[in-house]
Amino acid sequence: MRIFGFLRRSLALLAVPLMAALLSGCGGPGPQFTILSGSENDILEPLVQEFCKSRNATCTMRYQGSLDIALALKAGDPGTDAVWPAASIWIDMFDTTRRVKMVKSIVRMPVILGVRRSKAQELGWIGAKVTAKDILGAVEGGKLKFLMTSATQSNSGAAAYLAMLAAGIGKPDLIEAGDLDKPEVLATARGLLKGVERSAGSSGWLADLYRDGERSGAHYQAIWNYEAVIKETNDKLIADNHEPLYAIYPADGVAVADSPLGFVDRGRGKEVESFFTDLQAFLLNGDTQGKIAKTGRRVEIGRATPLAADPKTNLDPSRPVTVIRPPEPAVIQKALLIYQEALRRPSLTALCLDVSGSMQGPGETQLLDAMRFLLTPARTREVLVQWTKSDEILVLPFSDHILWTARATGDENEQTGLLARALELRAGGGTDFYTCAAQALALMKPRLADGQHLPAIVIMTDGKSQGYMSTFESAWRADGHRVPVFGVTFGSEVDRGQLDNLAKLTGGRVFDGSKSLTDAFRAVRGYN
């Protein structure tokens, strides 16, 4: 009996690791692996996770705009094992130390204009060949407004903008350096950008905003986005019984995003590198590419059959498109600078700054640092979110009441004046951001009438507000739902609930400023 007891104990001891090995799959645990990716890839994340699961690896996809990914590469180590921006130009231009290797395009996505079907009908665009000139005509005639991401912060916005510029030049196959000095080209581009109704730093978020508009009653008319994102948006719109978008492929040229996935060599060893090559091979194998093609993405010739054309929405991933060649990097940089400084719709931004008692100490220091960034042109210019003379900035520091209000344009001297005043702020008292937002709206009202500016209220706060949401909501409704509210949260114990409600009501977004207020404020600028 003692022998049996011994055997039983031994078998039990052996069984534990054996079971663990069986439960965890055939091999040992895979690596922890992170990918810095554009938001348009979120629909592909389940495929990535399927592969990671098969290798017992823990994979995290972090979503950021193309410029954020580019800046992370420029700084050296982006802190992730792979990057997956929308287009390789962001890697080629910013990865100066060549840390990214084994770059391969996973899909191709033209950036097109999705127009509410009834609007497309009204414009006579159903079944018609539409050029960028036709789009310009509709915008200038006041017949069309659209959503488009910021050209300096997001790839789809940059692509749409470059296509418009190329159309303005009249030879849409390529933009060359001298073209950007021609006044008529700039006039055309400015005319087209007047059609921007809302902007954003992320193409995925912008598509959600379009759908939210159906629920909230904003009913946007059109959106520039990736062909595949327009398809995803349509799937959801149709499921909710809303009108779908009709795809317009400008006949004279579109820009195509090539969705490159590249490995970031951070010296984590052979295992991590071969995990990456296997992941990439998995995403490019015929089976996976077939699944990817079903999402409306274009895949390499011969890999899988593209999604069938849909006459109702005009979406057709097998349709050949005239592709605009990306210009040279110096031309792109100049084009983006001109966008930010001369061509985009000017912004009208009210900054409600929480200087209540709870902000004393590190909160106050970080707020003032963020103001130093936001109102120092040399720093904002580095990341292409600088203000210009056409922009208007309102500053409203608040506690349980508004301490003072100041107004300035983006002129450099006026920014300096505004900053000097902001730097004198000291924390104390309670918190009421509803009153601040309502006051901001009242101050903005006279400038909203002519429709020249893209308005936004930005509330930076670390806590719960006193007062009532109705203080702001009734004024906002009375004003015609025009101004979105963005929140920047700060501190570890912030309650986002109230800000989320304001953002949801107005089509805004709440950003987490707990890691870096400066980064959060920069991100907000991409939406305004």
Next chain:
Amino acid sequence: MAISRRAFGIGLVAASAAATGGYVYLREHPEIAGRFGEAKRLFGFAGGEKEGFLANARVKNTLERRFGLVIDGRRAGSVEMVRERALLDQKPQFLWPSSSVLVEVARSSGVKISRDQVIFNSPIVLYSWDRIADGLVKGGIAQPAGGPRYTVDLSKLLKAIIAGENWSAIGVADLFGRARVVCTDPNKSNSGFMFAGLAASLLSGDVVMPETLSRIDGDVATVFRRMGFKPPSSGKLFDDYVAGGAGAQPLIVGYENQLVEWVLQDAERWKRLEANAPAKPVILYPQPTVFSAHPLISVERQADDLIEALTSESLLEMAWEDHGFRGPLGTIGKARNALLQSRLLERIDAVLPMPDAPVMLALLDRLAA
């Protein structure tokens, strides 16, 4: 059987001498060393077109098992790897660019070279699509060379681009806008670098010299300006070509071996494509062309072993069979692949030498301006 202390002592000395001698011998013979002990890791930069070769399991296996070498080869443009401080400051143990001229350029950048030797050769070719190539034949720019392969009068094509001709004017009716050929950034990558040299020589009527450069550099600059964005590496450009299709990339510059490699990567895909695709990739061989030699530069003595390994018969045959690289003299290997035989020219006779390094550096400065 007891061993005397003296015999034991002598045995110990002899064993130690044998071990030392063995160690020295093995160090000098990497082929044997690979079978013992820990593999030697080498870090360096290689042109994108060799990334597939370096990632090939058969190649990695042979390098590690037979030669005791594990290669950490990072992709970098051939020109930038021999010039850019950001790359050279990372202290690569080897550089593997794609042109012999770049060995001189590396030297002039202050790179201390232990040894250099040409490993592969690959002609510079143009990649296009069958229907576009047929158009170019009609337009008198290209000529059929038996089967789906072509030769191209590059000089005539360049002149049409410089004149701003539309695609339709040179026989390609269904492409919009002006004719262009796209290569990599000549200041970063070798295929663009070599194409710049070839274009300059063709436009000047002979291998371009310092005194003839100023006559034609403006025209070369026009050809390059018309390209718009030029990717930093040839591997990336080729990927864009196959992924983008005829509308996005009608005509690009590349190495002959790139198509071979792409076809071999997935033979089924190639068969599907040959059967169904609306446009099929084709090679146009410029007459004359330039050969891209792929010299391995060992910066540290330790990397000399890599030269020995790569020039071994087995690795050279793998390079041809799996990746389409011709040998050091431009000759093809033993293997024949039925999928590609009708698309490659076995012999390439019209070959121009590259201009000298100082001329090329002056041309690069002109193109960067």
